[in-house]
Amino acid sequence: MAGRALTLLFALLPAAASAYSRTHPVLAWSSRNSRALTSSAVSEAAKNSHAIASALYTNNDICDHDAVIVVNHQGLHASDLRTLSSSCHVARALSSAPSSLQFAYVESEERNANPFLDLSSILSERCGSRAVSHAPDLGEFDIDAGKGKHVVSISLPALEDGEIGASRKSSMANHESWLSGELSKIENIFSDYLVIYAGAPGSSLGVRQSSSSSTFDAEVVASPSGGILKRYQLLTPGLILVLLVSLFILVPVIFLGVSALSSIQSPLTNEIPKGFSAEEKKNQ
Secondary structure, eight states: OHHHHHHHHHOSSOHHHHOOTTEEEEEEEESSOOHHHHOHHHHHTTTBHHHHHHHHHTOGGGGGSSEEEEEEEETOOHHHHHTSOTTSHHHHHHHHOSEEEEEEEEEOSSTTOOHHHHTHHHHHHHHTOEEEEEOGGGOSOOOOGGGOOEEEEEEEOOOOTTOOHHHHHHHHHHHHHHHHHHHHHHHHHOSSEEEEEEEEOOOOHHHHHHHHHHHHHHHHHHSOSSOHHHHOOOSOHHHHHHHHHIIIIIHHHHHHHHHHHHTOOOSOOOOOOTTOOHHHHHHO
16 A cells, blocks of 8 residues: 555656646645545646645535644655655545645745745644644644644744755655654544645746855955965864875885885896906916
């Protein structure tokens, strides 16, 4: 079942045709049959994140859930979900959920915007739910079924656009592992819940490079006058290590080799043997 759910999750749409730079996946599942997830309005709004959020949040059935968990993961792409194991919490939840929706490439109207997170406060007011925010750096969070309905907003660390390969895969696995633990805690408290896991476009590499360049230029302009040692760190740890290896290992080895070569003597000598007569040698 988990393998089939993962196949459905990772093969939603052809990547080559729809993988735009400002798209992200949107996943949702519930612990019971939810008409909010299966409504035709949500299906018709499948290409735009704000339209999907509006269709979900304006549906009256969404307020019937005891807990609505909104997970914001900036920089998340459909390819990141493909790196997850078939036994991960997301795949297992989708396979066993009575109601679910899965969109791989959803367009975002604004940079870094996640309407599911931005509109969560409006959802909590409309449903009369208690709003709770959570993130990995906030420690434990206070949720209690005895305090009524909840809208829980969870923000995961952003996946950087420049991060690729094994590093990005490791970051995604760590984020999913932490999220699995937190979702399990919530699911143990609330038997009737709905989870919305949505990505958001991350800042582009070009924007970050421009920002870094501007910051660098400002630092150069504002830096105090003086020699090069006041502006730059010349003796880095790597350079110090190279100098130590050269002075205490490479130079002694070269000196020892040159000394050994210079001490080699030829066995042939130019001394005239005793009793040798050049005149006799010539008359022979």
